[in-house]
Amino acid sequence: MSTGRTRAVRLTRWGGPPVLTEVPRPVPTGEEVLVQVEAAGLCRSDLHVIDARPGDLPYRTPFTLGHEVAGRVVERGPQAVGPSVGERVVVYGPWGCGHCAHCASGAENYCDRRPTLDTNQAGTGAGLGRDGGMADVLLAPSGRLLVPVGDLAAVRAAPLTDAGLTAYHAVATVRPSFTCGADVVVLGIGGLGHLAVQILRATTTAQVLAVDVREEALALADQCGAHFGTLLRPDTAEVLRSRTGGTGAAAVLDFVGSHSSLELAIAVLRAGGELAVVGSGGGELTVRKPGALPPGARISLPFWGTLPELGRVVALAREGALRVEVERFALSGATEAIERLRSGSVRGRAVLVVD
Known part of the structure; x- marks a missing residue:
């Protein structure tokens, strides 16, 4: 079991810029799975979150940004399901309740229990009110949210989870x-x-x-x-x-x-x-x-996609039918990546590489 501290790009307050800081390294319990992040995509949805004012979104600060995540499973809780330690995966970003009719069909993007401004729940997914993948590690609430990618390059795989x-x-x-x-x-x-x-x-x-x-x-x-x-x-x-x-x-x-x-x-x-x-x-x-x-x-008004669809997107990419155009930035260069994205000068998808 690993302990210590880890890097993360955090939104610490509404209206403030994200900051690269250190946080305690999480330890998975129950069904949780810890993923060592290899790459994390950045998109305009992140800008909407960064630019939000208090009350705009049903989230509470602080939290780690990043909802497009690829990496490797490094630790599992005792009740964890899905990929084993060592498997390379992408993380399905919209985290629903896991029990309603939509979630049971894999459509957690349309969870019937999505947080609202009135419910005061933690958030809607990775980097959206809950700690995401612009970090050294990400704690996924369940292995059901992980899709194996084999030898697909992380920098190409991460954007598949939202853009793709x-x-x-x-x-x-x-x-x-x-x-x-x-x-x-x-x-x-x-x-x-x-x-x-x-x-x-x-x-x-x-x-x-x-x-x-x-x-x-x-x-x-x-x-x-x-x-x-x-x-x-x-x-x-x-x-x-x-x-x-x-x-x-x-x-x-x-x-x-x-x-x-x-x-x-x-x-x-x-x-x-x-x-x-x-x-x-x-x-x-x-x-x-x-x-x-x-x-x-x-x-x-389609929103994100379903877990089975993510599996099909990964399959298309592994077959060579789908290739993401990316620009790479280091995790420490997150501020530059955000400003480049804001200016509209990124060709394709901005991706933070974690090493």
């Missing part, structure tokens, strides 16, 4: 409406969007149309297999509709969620189409009948 999983879940949400060769628009080719393009290519026959405001993002979309890419311009809706033969897209995956992206999504969606809003860019939709939305349109 959320993109996969969004695609799975709209996929049942596809016909053979359906046109699908992906808005925002960033950390999630570039993976959504690959997932669409690997799991569907869809024609993938990519949109971004950056030329380099469109180049990344092309590398990931998009059939067509275009910058966001005043005539983008007409260009995309022309690519679909005038009917519009069967589905739009909006990884931005801004006013302009939602406006474009509505403009290119066909009648009976599916709009999945994944990004949290502050945009709003007015749902009115009649209104701007096409007849029969269905709107979803």
Whole structure:
């Protein structure tokens, strides 16, 4: 049994910057499993947490950030299940109650007992009110939340737990409406969007149309297999509709969620189409009948993904069908990584490497 202290990037108070500090090394009890962290991803969800004001989120400070985690099992509680000591794993980030109907099916992202501002519970998962993986070690509440990754590189594996999983879940949400060769628009080719393009290519026959405001993002979309890419311009809706033969897209995956992206999504969606809003860019939709939305349109707000889906995402990555574009930073460089992410200058996904 290891004791002592360990490094962690902690949010110590709302409105304050995260700090790299030392904390007691946790010892697993009951079903808990201790994971030696090899890599931890960083995304805009972390920025939302860092920038939150008191009362914005149902969490209590202090806690360790980091919800995209890959590492190795080093200790297990006496009632632990799942991977053995020495196995390399990724950590499923949304931690539900483990007992409700959603959790029993593996959909802990939709746990019926998710904390709210009124329930005063500890948090919703790794790095979200509970200690996460921007640290030397992470204490998982149960081995059920760990997915083996074999020899998959940690720096590529960690982002699969959110960027890969959320993109996969969004695609799975709209996929049942596809016909053979359906046109699908992906808005925002960033950390999630570039993976959504690959997932669409690997799991569907869809024609993938990519949109971004950056030329380099469109180049990344092309590398990931998009059939067509275009910058966001005043005539983008007409260009995309022309690519679909005038009917519009069967589905739009909006990884931005801004006013302009939602406006474009509505403009290119066909009648009976599916709009999945994944990004949290502050945009709003007015749902009115009649209104701007096409007849029969269905709107979803996919959140993260399920535990079985994470297993499928890992399988795609191990088969070589899914590769995360990453920029590496040391754990001690977390502040730089956060500022680079905030400035929008990270290509793909920022990952902290722990050594």
